[in-house]
Amino acid sequence: MMMRSLLSVASLAVLGACEGESNATGPGAGTPEPAINQVVSFGPLNASSTDTLVFFSFASGTLVPRTADWDLAFRRYEVRLNSPAVGGATSKNVLGFALDNNKTTSDAQVLAFTPAATLADFDGVRVAQIPADDQFQTDRLTENKQGYLNLSGIPTANPANYWKLRLANGTFAVFRATRIKFTQTFAVDTLYLESRLQTGSTLGAVQTLAIAPANGVRQISLATNAVVTGAGCNWDLEFNPAANQLSLVPNVACNAGSYPGPTSPAFANATIASDAPQFATFLSTLVGPIPNSVLDKSAPFRYNLQGNDRLHAAFNTYLVKSGTRVYKLQVTDYYSNTGVAGFPTIRYARIR
Template identity: 25%
Template sequence: MDQHKLKYLAPALGLVMAACGGGSDNQIDGEADDGGESGTDYNQLVIDARAETQYLNLATGEVVSSDGDWDLAFNRTSVQLNSGASGNGRVAGAVGDEQAEFYDAAGDPDLNKFVGATADGELDHMKSSFPVPESWTSDDVVYAFGDGWSVYGDGGVISEVPDIGYLVRSAEGDSYARMRILDFNFPTRTGGGIESFNLEFEVQVAGTTQLSGSTVSFTQPAEYDGGDACFDFDAGVAVDCATSETWDVLIGFSGREWYLKTNSGPSGSGQGGALGPIPWAELSAYTSATIDNATGESLVRAYAPDSTGGLFADSSWYAYNLQGAHKLWPNFRVYLIDSDSEDASAPVYAMQIINYYGSDGNSGQPEIRWKEINLTTGEN
C-alpha cells in the first residue's frame, strides 16, 4: 500500500470567498443534489493571467507572490505546478478524469462535444473521491512547438510530421514567420545525432502585417555535429547558438531528447514564441502571421513562449482553432493536484478549467474550480 497516495480529506467548508489577486466574481458555489458525490462545496475563481503570471494557493484560494506558498501558476494558456523546473515546491499532478469522449478514436477533437459542452453539464466529473493515480508528474521544460512535429518510425528513425506548420515570433518580438518542416532525419540507432533537416520560413518583417511572399530555408550548417543548430529568420542565416542573442528557432538533440525551441522562457532570453501546429492546407492560405484571415482579429496574443510545465502540456485542458476560429474550448478534464508529494497528510485537490474568457470577452482569464478530495485504492 502506497502511504503517500492514501490521503483523505476533511469536508470543505461551504463559505464565500472574497475576490483576490487577479480574479473577479470568485466564490464557492452551492451544493448539488447528488448525495454528496460530485459538485459540492467547490471553489471557483477567475484568474486574470493576461499580462503576468498569477500564483494560486489552493488551500486559501488566494493569489500570492511568486516567492509565496503557491500550488498552481497561470499565464494565459499555461498552467504550472510548483515543482521541478517551475518552482521549489513539491506539488505533483495527475489526470483524474480524461474526458475521453471529447476526442475521437484518432485523438482528434469531437467538434460537437466541445461546442455543446457547458460548465454546468460537466460538473458531475468533480467527484469527492478518485482512485489513486498510477503515477504523479512534476514540472519540466515545455516547448511552444510541442512534440507533435516529429514521429518515431521504423528502424528507430525520427522524421517530420507532414502537412502541418507553425507561426513563429522572433527573438526581438517584432517580426514573425510562417514555418514548416520539410525534412527531419534522425536515425537514432546510428549514434550520430540528427543527420539532416530542412525548415522553410516565410517572414513577416517588423512593422508590417503581411508575409513577404518569398521563403528562406534553414538546413544543417557545414560541419554540423548532429546536436543543436540555430537560425535567425530575419537575417535568413544560421547563427551560433552559444553566442547569438538573435536566434529565433533552435533545432537539436541532447541526451535522450530531440526538440524545437523558440528564443523565450527557459530556452532563451528573447521574446520568441510559436502558434500551432496548424494544418498546412489551412496555414498556407494565411497572408499574415498576426491577423486572422477569416475574422480580422489579432493573433499576437495567441503565441505561446517556451515555458515550464508537464501535466497540462501532456494532457491539455483545451482544444484550439475549432471551426477555423482562433479560440479555445475547454475539455473539462479533471486534474488531481497533490499539494506536497512528500507529505502523506497534505491535501489533494480535484481541479477543472472551465473557461478562458473573462466577463469582458477577453482571453487570458482562465476560470477554474477545485475541491479537496480523497484518494481510494481498490481495497476500499
C-alpha cells in the first residue's frame, strides 16, 4: 500500500517542465450565484505551482485568497476540498462524491472526448442523482503505518514519501525512510531514516539515523537523532519490525502527529514542517472523493494516452456539497490556451 499514487519522477519532470513563476490568478471575472442547473465554465486558471494551492469559490465564481470563503483548491492535477485536512480548523467541511461516470471508459473513448461532445451528459446530471448525505465524504487523513514502504514484492523504502511531524516535545521536523535492509531470513536488519529539524521557521540540515531493531520494537527520537529506551516523551516514533507489522507510529501519548508531505516541494527542498493544517495521531495519508492520482480511473485526468506525457481530461463528474448546496463539477482541460501545463479549466452547475 502506498501513501499516495504518484507519477514517476521522470513523468513529474515532464508535467512540470512548463511551470513558471507567474501569480496564481484566474481568467478574470467569474459567474457569481448562477441559476440552478446553469452550467458555468471557468478557466484556464493558473494552478501551475508545484507547492502552492489556489482557491476557488462557488459563491463568487472566481479564485479567492486562502483566507476567503473557498470551496475547492487546485494544484496542477490535484483537486482538494475545503476540509480540516486541507483548510485547517476553520474549514467549512465541504464534501464530495464521485459519480464515476467514466471510470470504465476506454482510453480511446477518453481521447475522443471534448467539452462540447460531453456537455449533454453533464447537463443531464440533476438533483435525482444526489446520493444520501452519508455517501458524501471529504478530504481526510487516514492511517497507513507502512506508508514509508513500497510493498510490491520484498518491501523497499519509498523516499519520495515524507511527513511533517509534530514531535513529542512540541517542536517540528520532516522525516522519511531512505532504505530498509533485510537479513537472509527476511528479518529487518536496518531501517535508515532521514530527518530535518525545524528551528524557528526554518528546517535544518539532513540528519541520518540507522535503526537496527534486532527483532525488537525500537523507539526513535528525531529530536536527538537517536534510538532511545522509551520513557514518557523522550521519543517521537516507534518502529515495529515484525513481518506482519513493519510499522512506524508517532508517540500519541505525547501529542506527536504526522501530516503527509506534498509531492512538491520534495523532502530536500521543504522549508517548513509546522504549517500542516492538522497533525494526525498516526502515520497518515491524505485521501478524498476526488482522487489525487492520474493512475486512478476515477480521477479527473488520465496520463500519457498517446505516449507524449500529456494529461487528458476524463470528464469524470463529482458532486460537491457546500453547506446545503450541491454542485456538479468536471475538470475539462489541463492546459492553458497556449498549451502550458497546470492551467485547468472547470465547469460546474448548482443542482440543489
